[in-house]
Amino acid sequence: MNKLWLLLSMSLICGAAIAEPPGDPKAVTNEDGKYLDANGDPTFNITDDGTVDWYTFSGYRRYHSDCHVCHGPAGQGSTYAPPLIDSLKSMNYVEYLEVVTNGRQKVGASGNSVMPAFGTNKNVMCYVDDIYVYLRARTAGVGGTGRPPKKEAKPAAFTEAETACMGG
Amino acid sequence: MRSFLLSATCSLALLGVVQGPAAANDELMKMSADPKNWVMPAATFDNQRYSKLNQITTDNVGKLQVAWTFSTGVLRGHEGAPLVIDGTMYVNTPFPNTVYALDLNDNGSIKWAYQPKQDPNVIPVMCCDTVNRGLSYADGKIFLYQADTTLVALDAKSGQEAWKIKNGDPSIAETGTNAPHVFGDKVLVGISGGEFGVRGSMAAYNITDGKLAWRAYSMGPDSDILMDPEKTMHLGKPVGKDSGMNTFEGDQWKIGGGTTWGWYAYDPALNLVYYGTGNPSTWNPNQRPGDNRWSMTIMARDLGTGMAKWVYQMTPHDEWDYDGVNEMILADMNVGGQMRKALVHFDRNGLAYTMDRETGELLVAEKYDPTVNWTTGVDMDKNSPTYGRPAVVPEKSTEHNGEDVNVTDICPAALGTKDQQPAAYSPDTGLFYVPTNHVCMDYEPYKVSYTAGQAYVGAALSMYPPKGESHMGNFIAWDADKGKIAWSNKEQFSAWGGALATAGGVVFYGTLDGFLKAVDAKTGKELYKFKTPSGIIGNVMTYEHGGKQYVAVLSGVGGWAGIGLAAGLLNPENAAGWHAAVSQSKQPSVEDKVVSTAGLGAVGGYAGLTKYTSLGGSLTVFAIP
Numbered sequence A: 001m002n003k004l005w006l007l008l009s010m011s012l013i014c015g016a017a018i019a020e021p022p023g024d025p026k027a028v029t030n031e032d033g034k035y036l037d038a039n040g041d042p043t044f045n046i047t048d049d050g051t052v053d054w055y056t057f058s059g060y061r062r063y064h065s066d067c068h069v070c071h072g073p074a075g076q077g078s079t080y081a082p083p084l085i086d087s088l089k090s091m092n093y094v095e096y097l098e099v100v101t102n103g104r105q106k107v108g109a110s111g112n113s114v115m116p117a118f119g120t121n122k123n124v125m126c127y128v129d130d131i132y133v134y135l136r137a138r139t140a141g142v143g144g145t146g147r148p149p150k151k152e153a154k155p156a157a158f159t160e161a162e163t164a165c166m167g168g
Numbered sequence B: 001m002r003s004f005l006l007s008a009t010c011s012l013a014l015l016g017v018v019q020g021p022a023a024a025n026d027e028l029m030k031m032s033a034d035p036k037n038w039v040m041p042a043a044t045f046d047n048q049r050y051s052k053l054n055q056i057t058t059d060n061v062g063k064l065q066v067a068w069t070f071s072t073g074v075l076r077g078h079e080g081a082p083l084v085i086d087g088t089m090y091v092n093t094p095f096p097n098t099v100y101a102l103d104l105n106d107n108g109s110i111k112w113a114y115q116p117k118q119d120p121n122v123i124p125v126m127c128c129d130t131v132n133r134g135l136s137y138a139d140g141k142i143f144l145y146q147a148d149t150t151l152v153a154l155d156a157k158s159g160q161e162a163w164k165i166k167n168g169d170p171s172i173a174e175t176g177t178n179a180p181h182v183f184g185d186k187v188l189v190g191i192s193g194g195e196f197g198v199r200g201s202m203a204a205y206n207i208t209d210g211k212l213a214w215r216a217y218s219m220g221p222d223s224d225i226l227m228d229p230e231k232t233m234h235l236g237k238p239v240g241k242d243s244g245m246n247t248f249e250g251d252q253w254k255i256g257g258g259t260t261w262g263w264y265a266y267d268p269a270l271n272l273v274y275y276g277t278g279n280p281s282t283w284n285p286n287q288r289p290g291d292n293r294w295s296m297t298i299m300a301r302d303l304g305t306g307m308a309k310w311v312y313q314m315t316p317h318d319e320w321d322y323d324g325v326n327e328m329i330l331a332d333m334n335v336g337g338q339m340r341k342a343l344v345h346f347d348r349n350g351l352a353y354t355m356d357r358e359t360g361e362l363l364v365a366e367k368y369d370p371t372v373n374w375t376t377g378v379d380m381d382k383n384s385p386t387y388g389r390p391a392v393v394p395e396k397s398t399e400h401n402g403e404d405v406n407v408t409d410i411c412p413a414a415l416g417t418k419d420q421q422p423a424a425y426s427p428d429t430g431l432f433y434v435p436t437n438h439v440c441m442d443y444e445p446y447k448v449s450y451t452a453g454q455a456y457v458g459a460a461l462s463m464y465p466p467k468g469e470s471h472m473g474n475f476i477a478w479d480a481d482k483g484k485i486a487w488s489n490k491e492q493f494s495a496w497g498g499a500l501a502t503a504g505g506v507v508f509y510g511t512l513d514g515f516l517k518a519v520d521a522k523t524g525k526e527l528y529k530f531k532t533p534s535g536i537i538g539n540v541m542t543y544e545h546g547g548k549q550y551v552a553v554l555s556g557v558g559g560w561a562g563i564g565l566a567a568g569l570l571n572p573e574n575a576a577g578w579h580a581a582v583s584q585s586k587q588p589s590v591e592d593k594v595v596s597t598a599g600l601g602a603v604g605g606y607a608g609l610t611k612y613t614s615l616g617g618s619l620t621v622f623a624i625p
Helices: A002-014 A054-066 A084-090 A093-102 A128-139 A156-166 B002-015 B021-033 B120-125 B602-611
Strands: A029-031 A034-036 A104-108 A111-115 B065-071 B083-085 B088-092 B099-103 B109-114 B136-138 B141-145 B150-155 B161-166 B181-183 B186-189 B201-206 B212-217 B265-267 B272-276 B297-302 B308-313 B328-335 B338-346 B351-356 B362-367 B375-378 B390-392 B407-410 B424-426 B431-437 B440-445 B459-464 B473-479 B484-491 B500-502 B506-510 B515-520 B526-531 B541-545 B548-555 B618-623
Touching: A054 A128, A054 A156, A054 B459, A084 A128, A093 A128, A111 B120, B021 B136, B083 B136, B083 B541, B099 B141, B136 B181, B150 B186, B265 B328, B272 B328, B297 B338, B338 B431, B362 B375, B431 B506, B500 B541, B506 B548
Parallel strands: B424 B500
Antiparallel strands: A029 A034, A104 A111, B065 B618, B083 B088, B088 B099, B099 B109, B136 B141, B141 B150, B150 B161, B181 B186, B186 B201, B201 B212, B265 B272, B272 B297, B297 B308, B328 B338, B338 B351, B351 B362, B375 B390, B407 B440, B424 B431, B431 B473, B440 B459, B473 B484, B500 B506, B506 B515, B515 B526, B541 B548, B548 B618
């Protein structure tokens, strides 16, 4: 649960910060199979033969378990929730964490848009970076709408973090 | 109709002695015996969806024309069918669940409309579109079961609320999609939310005041599941103590699924209610060892007390989301040379079951689509330790292959060989008319954690037509005695509309690309078709007004098969997109053909639908001019 608390407190601190658009998604470092961009934010890595990093694949699965019912397949949006492949063009990593953790509501004449708070949902929060990385690949136009056909092996660091976060 | 008349006579005799509950049942029995009305979801308690009306015949159905239409004002999936009661038609819509009373004596003018106020937070916790499968009537009241699980009784004449109660809790993702069913003096409602870890139950409320008479959970202690360890029978043996707990590990039964959102049937002579239960939660079978009783089960319960007389679990320890909620059709028919009070059920798992509805004896279990490949069949040897169980093919077992393994080419897909779209039975031909899905899938289970009110799925799916084929549905006629297909018509998309059989020898059904079709009950020959404004996932019904027979169906694509369209989703490309940007010249491989998992796997295979139909919400009524 440490990670959850960290995210929750981070989002409270950072929620009011001035928004900067996300930087270049190009991966510059690789920490045990997890790729990071120049800002140190998680990002995707796709090789020439279409092999995706494990986190992108994991994000694809978790997205389709918990997010797609409203946000549509592969982040394309629906009649009652926005397309995330557009949202993430302007929303940075920290803002993304804030919205996922705390939810957001827009209620008005043009209709009701209700995003639940996922802060206590392990299926989302234990994989919040994975989902971000997946959506980042989609936003950058390098990820298709379907299942990534080839993926890197599951890193030991992933298994360790997953076990700790999901509780065995 | 012999069976119906026989049971009607028996129950009327019984009812003569018992006062009180008799009144409602008596009234409904009388009204449903008049084919001019369509007074309950399936027209009669036995779920046969058969009408004695015979003005429209195989000879003249080709002359059918649209008589009038009505827009419901709501887009998204329109399942179910309207009711017709003495010159008034009652139609309801998907969320927000508006009810209209239309005056058939005045060109369908609106007598009254009822629009409930519901919290829109319920929308994200409805797994497979915001459908509602219709209304029921009894005792001068129209019953509506809302998305937020409010059961409301409306005065049929004025639309004023008589009473309302809340059956479930949408904050833990308990939702309402099924039509309420009135049997005797009770109105029965189930619960949806198998993809959110909801524990399913069937509840019976008194029609007079909305007081709870009984609630029977699908799993849990005996006091919750209303089973007697000694007297409730499973395949001829007592179920034993706490069967709904000791077939789960730990407390998994508390979030065990087994939801109850199908079409229920009632045999007044036996006073038994029949329904099926849905998938165990989660979709990852590795997280819930055991048979997970009583998910995936046919239930036969006493209407008065809710106690289970017999049960039959079709798919123990589900590994593919083959919900058992599909309708139970009651027919008195010859099975194996012997007259039986039979129950016939076309399950999502691809097997059609014929059972003795009095005793729960399993008589026939056969595949009703030859592509079904997850099982080699059901063990019919009464002396075998695996009697009544399907033999699972290891390569198609998502449990056997384990977490994080993508098991490919499983038939049928999670949608089942048939989903909720109800079949019909004609006592004239002795055949069952079944709208089916012809779809296979890849299924990859993975670990999930439960959070109340949030999705609890744990598997990624892709769906597509069977290998080497391009059509995704069939409309079949089934011989439930022999366990064989009598005839089969191909459909480009799943046949997701409910069937209607008539004494005119014509069978009707609707298609996902929007056609109302009429076929010859004997041969399946297509006699008429008409393209309605949107895809059909509703059920065809018929009624008589002013001496003329009408046929009506709701259009409005959506539901699980059409969720991509209903939610305004775009065309998914295939997996080749993953390297299109980096390697333009690469030829698509076999793996690349695997498409989207959205809509719990349904969007990919049905992407082509966008070419044929669009969102709608309308009723089309047909007649011969």
